[in-house]
Amino acid sequence: MRISVVLAAMGTVWALPAHASEPQVEGAIYLERHESGERRIEPATELRSGDKVVLLVRWRAAGDRDGFTVTTPVPRTLAFQRESSEEVEVSTDGGRNWTRFGQLRGAQLDRVTHLRWKIDARQAAEGSGSFAYSALVR
Numbered sequence: 001m002r003i004s005v006v007l008a009a010m011g012t013v014w015a016l017p018a019h020a021s022e023p024q025v026e027g028a029i030y031l032e033r034h035e036s037g038e039r040r041i042e043p044a045t046e047l048r049s050g051d052k053v054v055l056l057v058r059w060r061a062a063g064d065r066d067g068f069t070v071t072t073p074v075p076r077t078l079a080f081q082r083e084s085s086e087e088v089e090v091s092t093d094g095g096r097n098w099t100r101f102g103q104l105r106g107a108q109l110d111r112v113t114h115l116r117w118k119i120d121a122r123q124a125a126e127g128s129g130s131f132a133y134s135a136l137v138r
Contacts, residue, residue: 022061023059023060023061023068023070023119023124024059024060024061025057025058025059025070025072026057026058027055027056027057027058027072028043028055028056028058029043029044029053029054029055029056030042030043030044030053030054030055030056031043031044031047031051031052031053032051032052032053032054032134041054047137048137049137049138050136050137051136051137052081052134052135052136052137053078053134053135053136053137054132054133054134055078055132055133055134055135056130056131056132057070057072057115057117057130057131057132057133058128058129058130059119059128059129059130060127060128061119061124061127061128062127066121066124067118067119067120067121067123067124068119068124069116069117069118069119070116070117070119070131071095071114071115071116071117072114072115073095073113073114074112074113074114074115074135075135076138077137077138078135078136078137078138079109079110079135079136079137079138080109080110080112080115080133080135081109081133081134081135081136082101082109082133082134083101083115083131083132083133084131084132084133085101085117085131086100086101086102087100087101087117087118088100088101088115088116088117088131088133089101089115089116089117089118090104090112090114090115090116091112091113091114091115091116092108092111092112092113093113094113094114095113095114095116098116115131115133117131
């Protein structure tokens, strides 16, 4: 089964702020390929069921602000696989309850509906940062 990715439609994945003074959050989706023993990622334009993707979440904020939280849903067409940090919090129930990624059991991974990263004041002072997570196309 082939799934066409319309990145504009996936824009709902990334919560953009209502006010310019709030952190700016944007995302990008990359297709992961393994060829000749090498791992490559390339911008996703078309995906097929079973493809492995890497989602990159980037944030920017005024450097003099307090900490904040970045929360993003996992698109329903994707099954969450792993995150780049054990510190991320995940939800399997639409964002009502949260637990650390490291506390999930294997069977719960594909039920992850939301991810949440807490940016402390020190990180916020740096002005920008990013997170990545991988998923499989359902």
